[in-house]
Amino acid sequence: MAVVGEIVGKVAHEVLNPVSAMLTSVEHKLETSHQSIDTVELIKEILLDWETHFNNGNLESYLQKTVEGQKEKTFGQEDFESMYALIRQFTEHIKENNKEWEFLHHHILRVVKIVDGLRVVARRKKTVEELDINQPLKEALELMKESLRKQQIELSQKQPVDLPKIKADFNEMLQVFCNLIRNSMQAITEKNEHKGGKIAIETMANKAKLLIKISDTGNGISKENMAKIFDANFTTKGRHEGTGLGLNISRRFIRECGGDIKVEKSSKEQGTTMAIWLPLKQGKHL
Ligand SMILES: Nc1ncnc2c1ncn2[C@@H]1O[C@H](COP(=O)(O)OP(=O)(O)OP(=O)(O)O)[C@@H](O)[C@H]1O
Ligand SMILES: [Mg+2]
Incomplete structure (x- = not known):
C-alpha cells in the first residue's frame, strides 16, 4: 500500500x-x-x-x-x-x-x-518473459509502417534470426522501439521537411549482451542538448509533437531489465545512432 x-x-x-x-x-x-x-x-x-x-x-x-x-x-x-x-x-x-x-x-x-x-x-504484474527481441521490434515497425511510407523513409534491417532470448516485458520493449523510431522519424522530417531519409536497425549479440542499434539520417542532437535528452520533460519539439517523456520512460524500462541505452554517436550532418544493450538470460539472477 x-x-x-x-x-x-x-x-x-x-x-x-x-x-x-x-x-x-x-x-x-x-x-x-x-x-x-x-x-x-x-x-x-x-x-x-x-x-x-x-x-x-x-x-x-x-x-x-x-x-x-x-x-x-x-x-x-x-x-x-x-x-x-x-x-x-x-x-x-x-x-x-x-x-x-x-x-x-x-x-x-x-x-x-x-x-x-x-x-x-x-498492468505490471509485468509479464517478464523469455523474449525474442525481434518480436516487439517487428510489431513496432508494423505500427509505424504507414508513417514511414508517408515520409518516404527507407528502412534497412540487419537481424540474425537465431538471436538469443532476453528477459523482458513485451509491451515495454514495444514502447521503447516505438519511441526511438518515432524520434528518428521526427529528426529526419525536421532535417529535410519530408524529403525522406533512412533508418537502419541492427541487432547483434555476444555471450553476455544483446545490442540493438537504431540509426537515422536526421538532424542530430546538439552538444548542449546531449546531456538533457533523457531528462523527463526535455523536448526540442513543437507543442503538437513532443512532451519530452519518450526517452526518459524508455531508459527506465531498459534499465529495469538490467541494460542501458545511450547515444552512440550524433552529428548534424550524419544523424544519430542510439544503442540499447540488454543482458542475456544466463547467470543465476535470471
Ligand atoms: N534520433 C534523434 N535525433 C535527433 N534528436 C533526438 C533524437 N532522439 C531524441 N532527440 C532529442 O531528444 C529530445 C528528447 O526526446 P524524447 O523522446 O524524450 O522526447 P520528445 O521526442 O521530444 O517527446 P515525446 O517522445 O515525449 O513525444 C527530443 O526533443 C530531441 O531533441
Ligand atoms: Mg520522443
Whole structure:
C-alpha cells in the first residue's frame, strides 16, 4: 500500500500540473470569448444606427455631421475608425484563442501520456518473459509502417534470426522501439521537411549482451542538448509533437531489465545512432 500511495501521489502531482495549467487557460478563453461578444455587440450597434438613419433617408447627412468639439472629424470618419478598431480587437481575440487551443492540445496530450504510462505500470504484474527481441521490434515497425511510407523513409534491417532470448516485458520493449523510431522519424522530417531519409536497425549479440542499434539520417542532437535528452520533460519539439517523456520512460524500462541505452554517436550532418544493450538470460539472477 505504501508503494501504491507513493505512485498515486506522484501521478496526482504530475497530472495536476498540466490540469491546472489547462484550467487557467480555459478561464482565460472564457474571458476573451465574453470580450469578443462585447466587441461584436458594439459593431452591431453602429450598424443598427446606420440602418435607422438609412431607413429615415438621412444616412448621408448623419455621416457628414461633424463630431462635437472636433470640427475636422465627421461622424462617418469616427464610425469607420471605431469599426476598424473593433474588428482589429476581434481578430486579436481569435488569434489569442487559437494560441490557447494549441496550449490545451499540448497539455491534454501530456495528461494522456502520463495516464497511459500509468496503465503500463498498473498492468505490471509485468509479464517478464523469455523474449525474442525481434518480436516487439517487428510489431513496432508494423505500427509505424504507414508513417514511414508517408515520409518516404527507407528502412534497412540487419537481424540474425537465431538471436538469443532476453528477459523482458513485451509491451515495454514495444514502447521503447516505438519511441526511438518515432524520434528518428521526427529528426529526419525536421532535417529535410519530408524529403525522406533512412533508418537502419541492427541487432547483434555476444555471450553476455544483446545490442540493438537504431540509426537515422536526421538532424542530430546538439552538444548542449546531449546531456538533457533523457531528462523527463526535455523536448526540442513543437507543442503538437513532443512532451519530452519518450526517452526518459524508455531508459527506465531498459534499465529495469538490467541494460542501458545511450547515444552512440550524433552529428548534424550524419544523424544519430542510439544503442540499447540488454543482458542475456544466463547467470543465476535470471
Ligand atoms: N534520433 C534523434 N535525433 C535527433 N534528436 C533526438 C533524437 N532522439 C531524441 N532527440 C532529442 O531528444 C529530445 C528528447 O526526446 P524524447 O523522446 O524524450 O522526447 P520528445 O521526442 O521530444 O517527446 P515525446 O517522445 O515525449 O513525444 C527530443 O526533443 C530531441 O531533441
Ligand atoms: Mg520522443
